[in-house]
Amino acid sequence: xxxxxxxxxxxxxxxxxxxxxxxxxxxxxxxxxxxxxxxxxxxxxxxxxxxxxxxxxxxxxxxxxxxxxxxxxxxxxxxxxxxxxxxxxxxxxxxxxxxxxxxxxxxxxxxxx
Amino acid sequence: xxxxxxxxxxxxxxxxxxxxxxxxxxxxxxxxxxxxxxxxxxxxxxxxxxxxxxxxxxxxxxxxxxxxxxxxxxxxxxxxxxxxxxxxxxxxxxxxxxxxxxxxxxxxxxxxxxxxxxxxxxxxxxxxxxxxxxxxxxxxxxxxxxxxxxxxxxxxxxxxxxxxxxxxxxxxxxxxxxxxxxxxxxxxxxxxxxxxxxxxxxxxxxxxxxxxxxxxxxxxxxxxxxxxxxxxxxxxxxxxxxxxxxxxxxxxxxxxxxxxxxx
Numbered sequence: 001x002x003x004x005x006x007x008x009x010x011x012x013x014x015x016x017x018x019x020x021x022x023x024x025x026x027x028x029x030x031x032x033x034x035x036x037x038x039x040x041x042x043x044x045x046x047x048x049x050x051x052x053x054x055x056x057x058x059x060x061x062x063x064x065x066x067x068x069x070x071x072x073x074x075x076x077x078x079x080x081x082x083x084x085x086x087x088x089x090x091x092x093x094x095x096x097x098x099x100x101x102x103x104x105x106x107x108x109x110x111x112x113x
Numbered sequence: 114x115x116x117x118x119x120x121x122x123x124x125x126x127x128x129x130x131x132x133x134x135x136x137x138x139x140x141x142x143x144x145x146x147x148x149x150x151x152x153x154x155x156x157x158x159x160x161x162x163x164x165x166x167x168x169x170x171x172x173x174x175x176x177x178x179x180x181x182x183x184x185x186x187x188x189x190x191x192x193x194x195x196x197x198x199x200x201x202x203x204x205x206x207x208x209x210x211x212x213x214x215x216x217x218x219x220x221x222x223x224x225x226x227x228x229x230x231x232x233x234x235x236x237x238x239x240x241x242x243x244x245x246x247x248x249x250x251x252x253x254x255x256x257x258x259x260x261x262x263x264x265x266x267x268x269x270x271x272x273x274x275x276x277x278x279x280x281x282x283x284x285x286x287x288x289x290x291x292x293x294x295x296x297x298x299x300x301x302x303x304x305x306x307x308x309x310x311x312x313x314x315x316x317x318x319x320x321x322x323x324x325x326x327x328x329x330x331x332x333x334x335x336x337x338x339x340x341x342x343x344x345x346x347x348x349x350x351x352x353x354x355x356x357x358x359x360x361x362x363x364x365x366x367x368x369x370x371x372x373x374x375x376x
Binding site: 022023024025032035036038039046049050051052053054055056057058059064066067075076079086088089090091092093094095096097098099 | 212254
């Protein structure tokens with residue numbers, strides 16, 4: 001019995017790490033937003049902003065076309081036009097993040113009052 | 114003996130609350146994560162990827178079971194991102210299935226951004242699989258029309274069986290999105306049938322005892338959806354699947370020093 005319990009104990013400890021898979025949502029961590037805010041204050045280049053909504057787009061030549069509410073055929077047509085474009089897609093230099101969790105928003109507002 | 118049992122109970126209780134669900138704290142400086150996240154975005158943009166499969170490593174390498182190189186997988190879509198200050202910027206939005214930290218047997222579909230995505234990374238390396246343009250088109254159409262949301266099964270298991278709909282993890286959701294896009298279907302039975310027919314999952318090399326104990330201590334681990342050997346979808350097996358059927362345009366591991374390694 002004692003050996004069985006020890007074996008089980010060992011397995012529990014080992015299995016904690018072995019099965020951890022990290023699909024947990026880190027993006028709502030309260031600490032992350034305050035850290036990013038401090039980075040924005042200290043660094044001259046990092047500008048942090050919260051995203052409201054993201055809409056898929058396709059770059060076709062000189063224009064950027066939103067594909068929301070489009071049919072598959074129009075996405076295909078847009079993408080076909082894009083294939084003639086060999087320039088890298090534009091990536092913002094701003095640091096975009098999800099909004100912080102409600103608990104942090106309330107704390108922030110309380111502090112400001 | 115009583116002491117051993119007491120310790121066991123404490124660990125079991127703690128495991129039930131935390132286990133694999135404990136959110137990792139960032140082990141890197143914020144500037145390092147920001148730089149790496151931007152590096153990943155620029156790499157994909159240079160390859161003109163409008164849609165790609167992205168993977169991160171959220172555990173220490175030594176803790177990963179044999180054959181598993183990434184711990185989280187999702188789909189990144191090039192997007193116009195409206196910001197809280199009213200402006201619009203261009204970059205990648207990442208469409209994830211995330212396990213709930215406070216309810217490990219459940220998951221949610223969440224859109225986040227590269228800095229969010231890599232915040233919990235334990236190693237600054239990214240898996241990047243850029244599908245062929247035709248597959249990208251179909252993935253963009255699927256997500257633009259929000260049809261991917263219908264593929265979500267909120268019953269989570271870290272070792273979910275991709276051959277049935279009993280449980281789902283982040284990688285299986287990614288695979289299901291790909292299948293739905295490829296076959297242009299929302300029929301889950303058809304998606305699972307095609308997973309069985311064409312997809313080769315990764316065998317999970319963990320002893321049955323550990324799996325049994327894991328399922329005791331957390332709702333996020335179960336073998337109830339498996340018969341025989343435990344197999345699950347991984348970032349690497351999805352990459353191999355796309356390559357096998359000539360649907361992958363570019364597949365690499367990107368490191369923070371700029372080095373790339375072909376998958």
